[in-house]
Amino acid sequence: MCEGENLSPGETRIALAIALLHDVGRFPQYHRWRTFRDSDSDNHARLAIEVIRKEKLLVGLDPSEQLLIEEAVRFHNLLELPGKFRSPDQLFIKLIRDADKLDIWRVFTELQNLPPHQRASAATLGxxxxxxxxxxxxxxxxxxxxxxxxxxxxxxxxxxxxxxxxxxxxxxxxxxxxxxxxxxxxxxxxxxxxxxxxxxxxxxxxxxxxxxxx
Structure with a gap:
């Protein structure tokens, strides 16, 4: 997607960091609640921000880059985006929201081809x-x-x-x-x-x- 959208090397680096981190909240979510359904646990995007800050994963990056990454992670799973953003560019929010859908489509279509007893119930949200x-x-x-x-x-x-x-x-x-x-x-x-x-x-x-x- 980065190549298709003509991102610069610097933009690609930020986009890849967002792709790596956007679902890191799934780990504490499943560890604590044994589900990937946010309504039965907590917003996994919010949990991801907690992990990123607790583990200091963005330390060393320019503050403007940290903001771009955090906002993209925070908003990647919203049904509707807010009217205002702190970051000046919503490119990375749009990218991760689309990329996340493509990844979920891939996982789900592969999953539905498996016999029912081999399907992970968490992946189908139960x-x-x-x-x-x-x-x-x-x-x-x-x-x-x-x-x-x-x-x-x-x-x-x-x-x-x-x-x-x-x-x-x-x-x-x-x-x-x-x-x-x-x-x-x-x-x-x-x-x-x-x-x-x-x-x-x-x-x-x-x-x-x-x-x-x-």
């Missing part, structure tokens, strides 16, 4: 795998071209709809290109019930993505 069940609220959000909220997710199929809806939230052209090339959306949609309303909502997400990327 949602039940009910092959024919899709929550109306999740499908309605996707059909409307909006992001599915995690608090409306009830099943593994709902989680798939949530991840498909992320297509509407990508901001970097390189991320959209990678998403289309790797076929994550069709892969996520494959296990969903064969229903016209679901197919239409998924197709709309793909079509909008392709139109923006054209």
């Amino acid at each position: 949602f039940a795998d009910l092959p024919e069940v899709v929550s109306a609220a999740c499908l309605d959000s996707l059909a409307a071209g909006t992001i599915v909220r995690l608090d409306s997710v009830r099943t593994l199929n709902d989680l798939r709809l949530l991840q498909i809806s992320w297509a509407y939230d990508l901001t970097c052209a390189t991320a959209r290109k990678i998403l289309l090339e790797r076929g994550y959306i069709p892969a996520l949609a494959a296990p969903l019930p064969e229903r016209e309303d679901i197919g239409t909502a998924v197709s709309a997400a793909l079509s909008s993505l392709a139109a923006i990327s054209a």
